Amino acid sequence: MADTVLSAATKAAQLLPQVHEPRNPGMELDLDLVRALQANTSAIERRAATLPGRRSVKKEYQAAWLLRAITMIDLTTLAGDDTPGRVRRLCAKAANPVRADLLDALKMPPVTTGAVCVYHDMVETAVEALQGTGIPVAAVSTGFPAGLSPFHLRVAEIEESVKAGAKEIDIVISRRHVLTGDWQALYDEMRTFRAACGEAHVKAILATGELGTLRNVARASWVCMMGGADFIKTSTGKEGVNATLPVSLVMTRAIRAYHELTGHRIGYKPAGGISKAKDALVYLSLMKDELGDRWLRPDLFRFGASSLLGDIERQLEHFVTGRYSAGYRHAIG
Numbered sequence: 146m147a148d149t150v151l152s153a154a155t156k157a158a159q160l161l162p163q164v165h166e167p168r169n170p171g172m173e174l175d176l177d178l179v180r181a182l183q184a185n186t187s188a189i190e191r192r193a194a195t196l197p198g199r200r201s202v203k204k205e206y207q208a209a210w211l212l213r214a215i216t217m218i219d220l221t222t223l224a225g226d227d228t229p230g231r232v233r234r235l236c237a238k239a240a241n242p243v244r245a246d247l248l249d250a251l252k253m254p255p256v257t258t259g260a261v262c263v264y265h266d267m268v269e270t271a272v273e274a275l276q277g278t279g280i281p282v283a284a285v286s287t288g289f290p291a292g293l294s295p296f297h298l299r300v301a302e303i304e305e306s307v308k309a310g311a312k313e314i315d316i317v318i319s320r321r322h323v324l325t326g327d328w329q330a331l332y333d334e335m336r337t338f339r340a341a342c343g344e345a346h347v348k349a350i351l352a353t354g355e356l357g358t359l360r361n362v363a364r365a366s367w368v369c370m371m372g373g374a375d376f377i378k379t380s381t382g383k384e385g386v387n388a389t390l391p392v393s394l395v396m397t398r399a400i401r402a403y404h405e406l407t408g409h410r411i412g413y414k415p416a417g418g419i420s421k422a423k424d425a426l427v428y429l430s431l432m433k434d435e436l437g438d439r440w441l442r443p444d445l446f447r448f449g450a451s452s453l454l455g456d457i458e459r460q461l462e463h464f465v466t467g468r469y470s471a472g473y474r475h476a477i478g
C-alpha cells in the first residue's frame with residue numbers, strides 16, 4: 146500500500162480536538178410550529194434510496210473513516226442475560242477497540258469508542274471497569290425499552306443511574322403521547338427527564354418504528370429538542386423497525402432547522418440494526434451532507450450498536466492484510 150495513501154488516510158483520521166458545545170437549554174413549546182411540520186414521505190424515501198449507492202468516501206480514505214466511526218460508537222450490551230463479566234469484557238474492548246498491530250500498520254493513533262451503553266444495573270460495573278479511560282458510561286433508563294413503568298419510577302431510575310456514575314442517559318419517550326398528538330405531555334415528560342439528568346447529557350429515544358409516520362418522527366424530534374434533549378436517537382434496538390435512512394433524513398433535517406432557529410446543535414444517534422462497516426460509512430456521509438463536518442464528532446454523533454465494531458475491525462484487518470478473518474474472532478463488539 147502506497148505511503149501517500151496511508152498518510153492521506155492518517156490525516157483524515159486525526160482525532161479532532163474537542164470543541165466545547167454549550168448544552169441545549171430547550172425552549173418554550175411552540176405548538177404552532179410543531180403542528181405545521183410536514184414530511185414528504187415519497188421524496189424522503191427517494192432521496193434515502195440514493196444514499197447507499199454513492200461513493201462519497203473514497204476507498205483510500207475508508208480505513209481512516211472507519212477508525213473515526215469507532216470513536217462515535219456507543220458500544221452497547223442490552224440483553225436480559227448481561228453479566229458483570231460480559232460488561233467488563235465490553236469495557237476492555239471499548240478502551241482498546243483495534244489491535245495494536247493494525248493501528249501500527251495504518252499509522253493511526255489509538256482510539257476508544259464514544260461510550261459504553263448498558264442497563265442501569267450494570268452502570269457501576271462499567272464505571273469501575275472504565276476508570277482512567279475517559280470513556281463515559283451511558284445508561285438506558287426510564288423503563289427501557291417500552292417506557293411504561295410508573296412515571297415517578299422512570300424519573301427515579303434516571304437519578305439512580307446518574308448517582309451510579311452514568312454521564313449520559315438514554316431515555317425512552319412515551320410513544321402514546323406522539324400517537325395521540327399530546328405534544329404538551331411529551332414536552333413536559335422531556336423537561337422532567339432532562340431536569341432529573343442534571344449534568345448528565347440526555348439522549349431522547351423516539352422509538353421511530355412505533356411512531357407510525359415520518360411526520361410524527363419530525364414532530365417528536367422537535368418537541369424533544371424544545372424540551373432540552375442533547376441528542377435525539379432513533380430506536381431502542383428492540384422495535385420491529387429500528388434505525389433507517391428515511392427516518393435519519395427527517396431527524397437530521399429537524400436538527401438542522403432547530404440549529405437555525407436557536408443556534409443550538411443537537412446530536413444524532415441512529416441505533417439498532419447497524420452492524421456493517423459499509424452502513425456506518427453511509428450514515429457518516431448522510432451526516433456530512435445534511436449537517437456538515439461539525440456533526441462528525443463524538444459530541445454530536447453516535448452509533449448505538451452492539452456488533453458494528455466487530456465488522457469494522459474485520460474490514461480494517463482486510464485493509465491491512467488483504468485477508469478477512471473469521472467473524473468469531475471479533476465476537477465482542
Ligand SMILES: O=C[C@H](O)COP(=O)(O)O
Nearest residue numbers: 382416417418449450451
Ligand atoms: O442502542 C443500541 C441498540 O440497542 C443496539 O442495537 P443492535 O444490537 O441492533 O446493534
